[in-house]
Amino acid sequence: MTKKILTAAFAAMMLSACTTDPYTGQSQVAKTTIGVGAGAAIGALGGLIVGKTTKADTRKSVLIGAGIGALTGGGIGLYQDRQEAKLRDELRNTGVSVTRNGDTIILNMPSNITFASGQSSVKTEFYRVLDSVALVLKEYNKTIVNVYGHTDSDGSDSFNQQLSEQRGTSVAQYLVNKGTDVRRYYVVGYGEERPIASNATQDGKAQNRRVEIQIAPLTNG
Numbered sequence: 068m069t070k071k072i073l074t075a076a077f078a079a080m081m082l083s084a085c086t087t088d089p090y091t092g093q094s095q096v097a098k099t100t101i102g103v104g105a106g107a108a109i110g111a112l113g114g115l116i117v118g119k120t121t122k123a124d125t126r127k128s129v130l131i132g133a134g135i136g137a138l139t140g141g142g143i144g145l146y147q148d149r150q151e152a153k154l155r156d157e158l159r160n161t162g163v164s165v166t167r168n169g170d171t172i173i174l175n176m177p178s179n180i181t182f183a184s185g186q187s188s189v190k191t192e193f194y195r196v197l198d199s200v201a202l203v204l205k206e207y208n209k210t211i212v213n214v215y216g217h218t219d220s221d222g223s224d225s226f227n228q229q230l231s232e233q234r235g236t237s238v239a240q241y242l243v244n245k246g247t248d249v250r251r252y253y254v255v256g257y258g259e260e261r262p263i264a265s266n267a268t269q270d271g272k273a274q275n276r277r278v279e280i281q282i283a284p285l286t287n288g
Contacts, residue, residue, distance in 0.1 A: 115243060117236050117254040126211050129250055130285055138209050138284045143170055147284055150207040157199040171283045174200065178218075178234065178276035187233035189241055197238065200280070201245035208248065209285040214239040216256040217263075217279070219272035224258060232256030238278050 131137050138146050147170050154172065155165050162180040166173045181193050189197065204212065216235030218227040235254040243249045264271035 114249040115236065115239055115252055115254060117232055117256075119255055124253070126250060126253065127285055127287070130211070130248070131287070133250070135209060135285060137287045139286065143284045143286060146207065146209060147172060147282075150203060150210070150282070153203050153206070154200070157203060158196065161196045161199075163196060171281055174280040174282070176238070176278045176280070177273065178278065179273060181238070181278060182234055185230070187230060187237050189237050194241075197241050198245060201242045201247055204242060204247045204251075204282070205245075208251075210251065210282045211253070211285060212239070212242075212247075212251045213281040213283070214252060214254045215261075215279040215281070216254070217261055217275060217277050218259050219275040220259045220262070220266040221272065228256055228258035230256075231258045234278055238280070 127137070147167075151165065151167055151172050154174065158165055158174070162177060164175040166175070176196075181189060183190065204210070214235045216231030216233070216238075218231050220227075222230075232254070233256070235256055239252050239254050243252065259266070259275070262271070262275045263277075264274040266272050266275060
């Protein structure tokens with residue numbers, strides 16, 4: 068009986084926390100609710116995993132078990148070379164940088180072109196850019212995708228943590244809504260923990276406010 072009561076209470080809480088996605092019109096868990104779980108892995112938005120976790124990453128085994136073939140040997144680099152070239156072509160002159168670290172492709176999305184100040188809803192003018200990313204991710208589906216949200220040091224630690232999670236979630240959820248496989252994704256909000264420039268200058272703060280998408284090959288290893 069107690070278990071049933073707790074289950075019902077949890078369901079009621081989640082129902083009360085639902086909002087309407089501003090760019091899909093679909094009902095979803097409110098992003099403020101998602102932010103409550105900072106520091107622990109939490110499931111959200113129909114299977115999208117958001118948070119920091121020490122649990123084993125099972126995405127590769129899940130995707131391979133679902134029949135998506137793993138990349139092997141020299142085919143890994145070639146696959147990522149082609150995907151990188153396609154992303155560079157699609158994202159030219161958009162403000163999104165494309166870099167490479169080994170076999171991982173990194174997309175850096177500055178917040179000034181992606182979000183309004185202090186907000187987590189993707190700007191409507193940025194939809195086209197994310198549409199292009201989604202098209203490439205669907206074509207090159209033998210990858211897993213990490214989405215990392217970052218902020219500058221302005222504001223409280225808790226606010227920055229929540230905002231970074233919300234922004235990462237908004238980007239990942241948009242890509243999922245465009246037909247990419249939710250099982251490929253993992254979202255982490257780092258708040259102000261990982262600056263890439265000094266927060267002592269406005270230019271440095273602007274660089275630190277970003278969302279990064281890291282695209283890694285699907286392998287057996």
